[in-house]
Amino acid sequence: MKAVEIKKNIYWVGAIDWSMRSFHGYQTGRGTTYNAYLIIDDKITLIDTVKDSFAEELLARISSVIDPAKIDYIISNHVEPDHSGSLAILAQQCPKAKIITSLPNGLKGLKARYGELPYEGVKAGDQLDIGKRKLQFVPTPMLHWPDSMVTYCPEEKILFSNDAFGQHLASSQRFDDENDLSTILFEARKYYANILMLYGRQAQTALQALGGLDIELLATGHGVIWRSHIPEIMACYQKWSACEVEERAVVVFDSMWHATETIAHTIAEAFQQRNIPCSLYDIKKNHLSDIVTDIFTAKYLAVGSPTINNQMMPTIASFLCYLKGLAPKNHLGFAFGSYGWGGQSIAQVENELKAAGIEIILPNIRIANTPTAEQLAKITESITNI
Numbered sequence: 077m078k079a080v081e082i083k084k085n086i087y088w089v090g091a092i093d094w095s096m097r098s099f100h101g102y103q104t105g106r107g108t109t110y111n112a113y114l115i116i117d118d119k120i121t122l123i124d125t126v127k128d129s130f131a132e133e134l135l136a137r138i139s140s141v142i143d144p145a146k147i148d149y150i151i152s153n154h155v156e157p158d159h160s161g162s163l164a165i166l167a168q169q170c171p172k173a174k175i176i177t178s179l180p181n182g183l184k185g186l187k188a189r190y191g192e193l194p195y196e197g198v199k200a201g202d203q204l205d206i207g208k209r210k211l212q213f214v215p216t217p218m219l220h221w222p223d224s225m226v227t228y229c230p231e232e233k234i235l236f237s238n239d240a241f242g243q244h245l246a247s248s249q250r251f252d253d254e255n256d257l258s259t260i261l262f263e264a265r266k267y268y269a270n271i272l273m274l275y276g277r278q279a280q281t282a283l284q285a286l287g288g289l290d291i292e293l294l295a296t297g298h299g300v301i302w303r304s305h306i307p308e309i310m311a312c313y314q315k316w317s318a319c320e321v322e323e324r325a326v327v328v329f330d331s332m333w334h335a336t337e338t339i340a341h342t343i344a345e346a347f348q349q350r351n352i353p354c355s356l357y358d359i360k361k362n363h364l365s366d367i368v369t370d371i372f373t374a375k376y377l378a379v380g381s382p383t384i385n386n387q388m389m390p391t392i393a394s395f396l397c398y399l400k401g402l403a404p405k406n407h408l409g410f411a412f413g414s415y416g417w418g419g420q421s422i423a424q425v426e427n428e429l430k431a432a433g434i435e436i437i438l439p440n441i442r443i444a445n446t447p448t449a450e451q452l453a454k455i456t457e458s459i460t461n462i
């Protein structure tokens with residue numbers, strides 16, 4: 077396990093998690109990396125660590141450059157265990173290292189997780205003199221935890237951005253231009269949708285704070301390091317954090333006996349007839365994290381469920397719960413579904429859409445049993461008139 081020099085005397089010493097497929101429920105089909113960086117200066121500095129089960133890999137990569145016992149500072153940009161998980165092991169291996177963390181929340185969080193270690197708290201504008209370089213700290217609260225911060229090295233023009241601009245993507249290649257750009261941008265988009273969508277305002281504040289920095293390397297906490305496509309990822313973050321939506325539709329449904337499925341296909345076809353691009357997701361065959369990745373920049377959202385035992389389908393309830401938590405903005409939607417007798421599910425879906433902040437633009441479509449050709453034609457007409 078070797079370190080990768082990303083700039084003179086600055087090394088990537090993280091870990092590649094090829095097999096990670098679920099990150100707190102977010103499906104990570106391409107695995108991930110936990111990125112940590114080692115700066116060799118008068119004071120040897122490690123920026124972030126890795127998930128605890130990868131501590132050996134981190135130590136091996138560090139050891140390919142220097143003896144870990146020589147580390148003077150460990151900067152912990154974020155308390156979450158995928159970045160801080162090896163701190164306790166490192167504290168043993170690096171006896172003279174001080175652990176730099178944000179005030180007050182980083183300090184509070186690390187103490188709660190790892191007990192008393194040699195912490196030193198920093199706040200906005202503080203600098204850490206490590207010799208030829210002076211590291212600056214910029215708090216990025218709620219991107220995506222209260223403690224989150226990023227570290228900037230002006231002498232090298234590197235922003236160590238932790239979770240911001242990251243992607244869950246395992247690759248042997250460390251840089252954006254060594255990987256397929258559309259794949260990285262898709263994974264960055266999926267990351268933003270599932271982790272940061274609800275913090276658009278905080279992301280805009282962070283982008284303003286970082287806007288004045290001269291950045292040649294955007295050294296993320298997950299996935300590739302941006303060096304050739306920094307303007308592209310910055311533009312994406314501007315657009316995503318402004319909650320801009322496109323003239324596109326997404327239809328999500330579950331169905332037991334195909335009636336709701338037939339309505340879903342009719343709705344999708346009606347959007348296409350209006351030249352509004354549309355995607356259709358059978359919830360049983362698609363993961364929530366992929367569906368919200370599509371929804372978050374789509375203007376229209378239609379959600380359908382048949383009634384089962386006086387309820388909406390638990391799959392749709394779970395999807396709507398996840399969506400509500402992500403607090404989507406600027407979407408227009410409606411509910412639909414088939415039923416046998418009580419038919420409560422359709423109003424339940426509509427209420428949950430409203431609770432998720434979706435503006436309802438059509439009366440809900442509530443059809444007993446199998447929809448007739450006439451009913452389907454009416455649905456098409458109502459969408460044509462949106």
Ligand SMILES: Cc1cc2nc3c(=O)[nH]c(=O)nc-3n(C[C@H](O)[C@H](O)[C@H](O)COP(=O)(O)O)c2cc1C
Pocket residue numbers: 330331332333334335336337381382383384385386387414415416417418419420444445446
């Ligand atoms: C296990 C089960 C429970 C059901 N419970 C209800 C119910 O509580 N209220 C109701 O209106 N219909 C109920 N239905 C009827 C379905 O909602 C109805 O058959 C509907 O047309 C199914 O739509 P689908 O073809 O999209 O699955 C139930 C059906 C099944 C199979």
